[in-house]
Amino acid sequence: MNNMKRDVFQIAAFTAAVMALTAMLSSSVWLTFIMLALYGALLAQAWNILGGYGGQFSFGHALFFGVGAYAQVIAQVTHGINAWVALALSIAAAALVGLGTGALTFRYGLKGSYFALVTLAFAEVFRIGAVSVGFTGGGVGMMLPLSESVANLQFGSRKGYIALMLAFVAAAALVTAWLRHSRFGAGLMAVRDNEDAASAVGVDPQRAKRGAITLSAAFMGAAGAFYVQVFQYIDPAIAFGPHVSVEALVAAIVGGMGTLWGPVLGAVALHTLADLTRNLFGQLPGLNMVIYGGVLVLIVMFMPRGLAGLLTTMQPARTPPGRASSPSDAAPARGAESDRG
Amino acid sequence: MAELLRIEHLSRAFGGLRAVQDVSLAVRPGTLTALIGPNGAGKTTLFALMSGFLKPDAGRVVFAGADITGRAPQLNARAGLTRTFQIVQPFAAQTVRENIAVGAHLHEPRRAAALAAAERVAERVGLAAQLDKPAGDLTVAGRKRLELARALATRPKLLLLDEVLAGLNPQEVAEMIPVVRSLVAPGPGTAAGSTTVLMIEHVMQAVMNLAEHVWVLAQGQLIAEGTPQAITNDARVIEAYLGHGTATRLRGVAA
Numbered sequence: 001m002n003n004m005k006r007d008v009f010q011i012a013a014f015t016a017a018v019m020a021l022t023a024m025l026s027s028s029v030w031l032t033f034i035m036l037a038l039y040g041a042l043l044a045q046a047w048n049i050l051g052g053y054g055g056q057f058s059f060g061h062a063l064f065f066g067v068g069a070y071a072q073v074i075a076q077v078t079h080g081i082n083a084w085v086a087l088a089l090s091i092a093a094a095a096l097v098g099l100g101t102g103a104l105t106f107r108y109g110l111k112g113s114y115f116a117l118v119t120l121a122f123a124e125v126f127r128i129g130a131v132s133v134g135f136t137g138g139g140v141g142m143m144l145p146l147s148e149s150v151a152n153l154q155f156g157s158r159k160g161y162i163a164l165m166l167a168f169v170a171a172a173a174l175v176t177a178w179l180r181h182s183r184f185g186a187g188l189m190a191v192r193d194n195e196d197a198a199s200a201v202g203v204d205p206q207r208a209k210r211g212a213i214t215l216s217a218a219f220m221g222a223a224g225a226f227y228v229q230v231f232q233y234i235d236p237a238i239a240f241g242p243h244v245s246v247e248a249l250v251a252a253i254v255g256g257m258g259t260l261w262g263p264v265l266g267a268v269a270l271h272t273l274a275d276l277t278r279n280l281f282g283q284l285p286g287l288n289m290v291i292y293g294g295v296l297v298l299i300v301m302f303m304p305r306g307l308a309g310l311l312t313t314m315q316p317a318r319t320p321p322g323r324a325s326s327p328s329d330a331a332p333a334r335g336a337e338s339d340r341g
Numbered sequence: 342m343a344e345l346l347r348i349e350h351l352s353r354a355f356g357g358l359r360a361v362q363d364v365s366l367a368v369r370p371g372t373l374t375a376l377i378g379p380n381g382a383g384k385t386t387l388f389a390l391m392s393g394f395l396k397p398d399a400g401r402v403v404f405a406g407a408d409i410t411g412r413a414p415q416l417n418a419r420a421g422l423t424r425t426f427q428i429v430q431p432f433a434a435q436t437v438r439e440n441i442a443v444g445a446h447l448h449e450p451r452r453a454a455a456l457a458a459a460e461r462v463a464e465r466v467g468l469a470a471q472l473d474k475p476a477g478d479l480t481v482a483g484r485k486r487l488e489l490a491r492a493l494a495t496r497p498k499l500l501l502l503d504e505v506l507a508g509l510n511p512q513e514v515a516e517m518i519p520v521v522r523s524l525v526a527p528g529p530g531t532a533a534g535s536t537t538v539l540m541i542e543h544v545m546q547a548v549m550n551l552a553e554h555v556w557v558l559a560q561g562q563l564i565a566e567g568t569p570q571a572i573t574n575d576a577r578v579i580e581a582y583l584g585h586g587t588a589t590r591l592r593g594v595a596a
Contacts (some may be wrong), residue, residue, distance in 0.1 A: 186446055189435060196431035
């Protein structure tokens with residue numbers, strides 16, 4: 001259990017550091033940056049649980065985000081449920097939808113690009129559904145009335161939201177640490193690396209993947225509920241559109257899939273990059289996105305194991321040091337990565 | 342119970358190719374037996390049918406008294422029937438220890454205990470020095486040992502070994518033979534005959550050395566069975582490997 005203790009210690013240190021930093025800051029620009037970076041880290045860590053540790057690359061994680069967001073606002077506005085209770089309901093609703101989609105897609109053996117496409121399609125179905133049915137407010141979306149109080153889960157200061165978000169990021173990191181040092185996680189990673197070999201030694205691949213997508217969806221649901229509490233508005237495009245799905249998976253891939261800190265690193269790096277390009281090239285609309293995209297391409301090309309792969313020495317490199325950067329080695333290394341899909 | 346595994350009239354076709362046709366055999370507990378045959382005879386398909394990776398078109402698989410025909414591989418592993426793969430399938434990104442621990446977790450929920458069990462199994466198959474290496478960095482011989490170790494860690498009653506010696510040099514084969522024999526023979530801390538082994542093997546040196554009973558599969562059909570000595574003198578077996586008419590010609594040379 002030493003490794004587990006080390007991970008828990010790191011998570012505790014990270015949490016304490018962010019809390020200390022937040023306590024010292026008063027600039028709302030920086031506090032907003034921390035809040036959004038943590039929000040990105042939660043999305044990425046949620047995706048990482050299924051994508052990084054389960055090897056199932058979802059392109060439609062907004063599905064679970066949207067379910068959480070809508071559950072949060074519908075519970076409060078339509079049914080008058082307390083915001084904290086609504087939060088629990090949102091997480092449960094997202095987890096349930098995760099379990100349902102997982103049971104369906106994994107039952108029929110969808111993997112790799114097929115799984116990615118089906119998750120994308122599920123999110124689109126929900127987006128169109130949210131436009132069409134009445135209880136979501138249709139295409140107009142839904143507003144959460146502003147009423148700042150802790151009981152309403154609406155804070156006067158960014159610091160309240162940061163504390164809430166930090167709790168979720170820490171919880172997601174703890175779940176990830178548990179995956180790294182538990183029987184369930186060992187089975188999940190075995191399924192990721194080789195499904196046949198895993199089932200030959202007694203791992204039930206469907207059960208492992210269903211568990212992973214349920215956990216992953218629960219954290220996406222929490223992020224959706226958080227979004228509603230902060231921005232007090234949700235519509236079908238925000239909830240189920242591709243933006244959230246892409247944000248979750250890009251941060252996880254850039255940071256390093258299948259690592260504990262990769263998603264956090266990726267989210268912080270991407271938010272820094274996005275803010276920088278927006279501030280530097282904001283007067284030329286669109287240029288910031290061009291640079292943002294270019295940097296992403298470079299990261300994926302030259303750091304197939306992500307930022308965490310550069311920093312960590314805990315995971316042994318697949319190619320000997322000094323050879324990894326030569327073009328002839330880069331291609332097979334990327335091939336090996338994509339084999340996980 | 343006289344037999345640990347019994348298959349009855351098992352058949353499986355892939356389109357027009359009848360890979361396994363009406364094969365029946367029975368494996369007694371505590372034995373080390375072998376399944377041989379030329380390339381494409383259907384040996385690996387037969388293993389896949391026994392372990393649940395493929396469903397037979399006809400026939401039955403009975404393991405430890407229960408009908409397991411078409412039952413999922415992970416359920417068979419839980420019941421004590423584990424296979425290895427001819428083309429080794431390591432979890433390449435993970436260390437040797439972590440690889441073996443996946444097997445050990447079948448009967449051991451706690452992580453620390455599974456890792457400790459992995460270490461003991463690694464010692465048995467001669468992988469102790471490589472425990473912290475990524476599985477992807479192992480040599481072919483190392484991967485074969487890992488394949489065996491991971492299966493062994495599930496504490497199988499019946500181990501189906503698919504060519505664990507293929508691709509090894511003579512030195513490595515000589516090192517592996519005692520390892521395979523020790524699976525069945527009583528060892529320290531294990532009851533006599535705790536594991537039964539059925540192996541697919543091309544390395545005849547190993548088959549002659551290890552197996553007490555051999556089945557010969559050719560073009561999906563069982564053509565002969567018996568002791569290794571009897572099999573190597575069987576005209577049908579010689580013809581299956583070397584072509585029609587060779588048995589008589591070889592006998593003519595010998596006379």
